Amino acid sequence: MFRKDLVSYDPLDKFFDIREDFDNVIRDFMRGFRELVPGRGVYPLMDVKEDESKYTVTVEIPGIDKKDIKLKMKDNTLYLEGEKKEETKEKGESYIRVERSYGNFRRTVTFDSQVDASKVKAEFKNGVLTVILPKVEKEKPKEIEVEVK
Secondary structure (H helix, E strand, C coil): CCCCCCCCCCHHHHHHHHHHHHHHHHHHHHHHHHHHCCCCCCCCCEEEEECCCEEEEEEECCCCCHHHEEEEEECCEEEEEEEECCCCCCCCCCCCCCCCCCEEEEEEEECCCCECHHHCEEEEECCEEEEEEEECCCCCCCCCCCCCC
16 A cells, blocks of 8 residues: 655655755846946957858947957967947936946957968958958878889
């Protein structure tokens, strides 16, 4: 006969519940901290693709003027710097909620294959920066003819 009123007890269940509660507290604290810190900066999202001949870096940076973006190549590393400026408030306006980030940002990407820095091209359209970084062409093996004497 099986008793339905018996419940199995695992002491680790309480530990996992406490862990989950602690994770939620830390997550909520960090969310609140990010909202309270003015000028905390922005961290634009970036994709990096590779094919046989080039790398393509795509960065989402809406609300930024082209003149506020700086790109540099040094030692096979792409440096992206910029600033997202906060909009000025009109007289009599006040914010109810501010979720967008403002401030300076910097991203770097180091590539495995050698990039031909002289051929790098960048395009900024509709808030998306696309950087094309051609790879240095590898030297093809040269066949050497063997002479018979």
